[in-house]
Amino acid sequence: KKEETGLVGTWQAKFNYGGSEYQILTLTFSADGKYTKLRKGYEDGEDYSETFNGTYTYNSNIKKIDARYIGTDGDTSTDDYYVKSVSATTLILIDWFDWEEGAETDGDTFIRQ
Numbered sequence: 001k002k003e004e005t006g007l008v009g010t011w012q013a014k015f016n017y018g019g020s021e022y023q024i025l026t027l028t029f030s031a032d033g034k035y036t037k038l039r040k041g042y043e044d045g046e047d048y049s050e051t052f053n054g055t056y057t058y059n060s061n062i063k064k065i066d067a068r069y070i071g072t073d074g075d076t077s078t079d080d081y082y083v084k085s086v087s088a089t090t091l092i093l094i095d096w097f098d099w100e101e102g103a104e105t106d107g108d109t110f111i112r113q
Contacts, residue, residue: 006086007058007065011110017043027110029056035067037079052077064096088112 010028017023023041028034035056040049054069063083071077080096084107094107 006088007083007091010113011091012113013108013110015108025108025110026113029058029065033057035069035079037067037069058083065093082107 007029008031010026012024012026015023015025021041021043023039023043026036026038026040028036028038030036033055035054037052037054038049039051041047050072052069052071054067056065056067058065065079065081065083067079067081069077069079081093082096082099084092084094086092089112091110091112092107093110094105098105
């Protein structure tokens with residue numbers, strides 16, 4: 001389960017949306033199954049920051065992260081990812097739905113913090 005151990009930690013990616021708009025997404029996967037997603041950014045002339053806490057499981061056979069958390073509306077939300085690769089410094093994730101649909105995607109690159 002070396003890959004699963006490699007997933008544990010805090011990972012960050014920055015997405016630029018043109019002009020001054022951006023989002024920084026920070027994902028934390030704890031050894032005890034806790035999942036935290038922090039979204040920070042600047043959009044529509046305003047800074048925003050949101051933190052979501054939940055749990056995750058990792059299925060190493062199909063390389064799927066299945067994360068559950070309470071969304072801003074109070075309902076349970078999900079983040080499902082295909083792990084394209086994970087190393088000591090870099091994690092590349094593809095949205096699970098895109099992966100299942102066979103959508104061509106390079107995935108999103110997260111850097112270990």
